[in-house]
Amino acid sequence: MQQEVIIVGGGMVGLSLSLMLAKQNIAVKLLEAIKYPNYDDANLAPYHSSFDARNSALSRRSVQIYQELGLWDSLQEHATPILQVHITEQGSFGKARLTAEQEKVESFGQVIENAWLGRVLLTQVLKEKNIELIDGVNVTSLTQDENSAHIEAERNGEKLSLNAKLVIAADGRDSFCRKALGIGASVHDYDQVAIVTTVQTSKPHTHIGFERFSELGPLALLPLPGEYRRSVVWPVKKGTEDEWLGDENDQHFLDALQETYGDRAGKFQKTGKRFCFPLSQVLAEKQAVGRVVLMGNAAHTIHPVAGQGFNLCMxxxxxxxxxLKDQLAKSADLGEPSMLLDYEKSRLTDQQRVIKFCDSVVRGFSNQNPFLKFIRNTGLVAFDVIPGIKPLVANYAMGLKA
Ligand SMILES: Cc1cc2nc3c(=O)[nH]c(=O)nc-3n(C[C@H](O)[C@H](O)[C@H](O)COP(=O)(O)OP(=O)(O)OC[C@H]3O[C@@H](n4cnc5c(N)ncnc54)[C@H](O)[C@@H]3O)c2cc1C
Known part of the structure; x- marks a missing residue:
């Protein structure tokens, strides 16, 4: 009988990974705690825990992976390319610019609505004969022995008992599986929450992504489908979020954006409902133990400042x-512990580079000391004029250099 892989967690990572495995003819059982919404024409992209009001900047590498899966045509309907990136600091002189034309690439990546990404992934998963999706099921126990991993789960009061050669835990930042295996995690609370929404501006976005470091926090404004729509991700100090959430604060929020951004985007005319997400860095101490491997946020949750988290997971x-494809070709055990350790080792360099980069940007730009501000701005100017730096950074950001 063909070996089956169990994935715990059907968020953006669990669904994407199940499709990658199914394409290699590997049978997958995908277990998701929260019931998925019904998608129909009247309800194009309802929110789910992983597919919510957020938009994701997909790197070129992530786009390539979805192209290989044959999903890009559908995803593209609700995605838009980033052709330029501008980085500035409020009240300072430095400015760094990257343009796709100069870097001789089609784009730096694409911004997509998470809710649409969820709809497309789920629709494809439901069509796949190699994937059995069980939603509304809560995994309550994970143990393993030499030969297999064992899961206990609960669905509508009914108990499920499952075995597999390999379990992939993609169950998010607070991963139950990580804890069940006794894997520790280093946690750093940034004392910030990200305010997330969509706004309309009077000037078209012309496919420019802005990152502006402000006293309130690093504000990212990314282009969305529709010339005047932009995605906002604004990490602010934890405890101040009530000032920005709620319909009654719409104008206050728009005014704060205007003050922070100036008139680069024209007038901030309309804002959607704001949502907030607590921000922390959570890094698992191990990613492979026996026949279980951690994936996605369960393995590493990072600050969204540079839009790298999901791209790294992909x-x-x-x-x-x-x-796993190599194991299959050799008819070898898909959960072989030494192979999983090799996988983990092979990913450390890329992971550590991205984790360090995002963390340094957050810490480096949050200090308002005038001397440090000057150094930062000199850095931004240098970035703009020193040859050779931009292509390097652009390649990393696009996920093309690991
Ligand atoms: C504000 C913000 C903006 C971001 N923007 C970007 C961006 O532009 N680009 C980028 O690359 N990344 C971005 N990220 C990061 C990205 O969102 C995450 O990397 C990604 O969501 C991780 O997905 P996941 O599937 O690993 O985890 P999750 O989305 O948390 O999914 C985990 C799933 O597991 C399920 N689950 C949990 N426990 C159990 C259980 N016991 N049994 C069964 N199921 C269970 C949950 O219900 C959930 O559906 C951003 C993050 C934030 C907070």
Missing amino acids: RDAYVLVRY
Whole structure:
């Protein structure tokens, strides 16, 4: 009988990974705690826990992976390319610019609505004969022995008992599976929450992504489908979120954006409902133990400042699938512990580079000391004029150099 892989967690990572595995003819059982919404024409992209009001900046590498899965045509309907990136600091002189034209690439990546990404992934998963999706099921126990991993789960009061050669835990930042295996995690609370919404501006976005470091926090404004729509991700100090949430604060929020951004985007005319997400860095101490491997936020949750978290998870998933494909070709055990350790080792360099980069940007730009501000701005100017730096950074940001 063909070996089956169990994935715990059907968020953006679990669904994407299950499709990568199914394409290699590997049978997958995908377990998701929260029931998925019904998608129909009247309800194009309702929110789910992983597919909510957020938009994701997909790197070129992530786009390539979805192209290989044959999903890009559908995803593209609600995605828009980033052709320029501008980085500035409020009240300072430095400015760094990257343009796709100069870097001789089609785009730096694409911004997509998470809710649409969820709809497309789920629709495809439901069509796949190699994937059995069980939603509304809560995994309550994970143990393993030499030969298999064992899961206990609960669905509508009914108990499920499942075995597999390999379990992939993609159950998010607070991963139950990580804890069940006794894997520790280093946690750093940034004392920030990200305010997330969509706004309309009077000037078209012309496919420019802005990152502006302000006293309130690093504000990202990304282009969305529709010339005048932009995605906002604004990490602010924890405890101040009530000032920005709620319909009664719409104008106050628009005014704060205007003050922070100036008139680069024209007038901030309308804002959607704001949502907020607590921000922390959570890094698992191990990612492979026996026949279980951690994936996605369960393995590493990072600050969204540079839009790298999901892209990193996609590269992890892609490499894991390559290892499993090789095992399959040899008719070897898909949960072989030494192979999973090799996978983990192979991903450390890329992971540590991204984790360090995002963390340094958050810490480096949050200090308002005038001397440090000057150094930062000199850095931004240098970035703009020193040859050779931009292509390097652009390649990293696009996920093309691991
Ligand atoms: C504000 C913000 C903006 C971001 N923007 C970007 C961006 O532009 N680009 C980018 O690359 N990344 C971005 N990220 C990061 C990205 O959102 C995450 O990397 C990604 O959501 C991780 O997905 P996941 O599937 O690992 O985890 P999750 O989305 O948390 O999914 C985990 C799933 O597991 C399920 N689950 C949990 N426990 C159990 C259980 N016991 N049994 C069964 N199921 C269970 C949950 O219900 C959930 O559906 C951003 C993050 C934030 C907070």
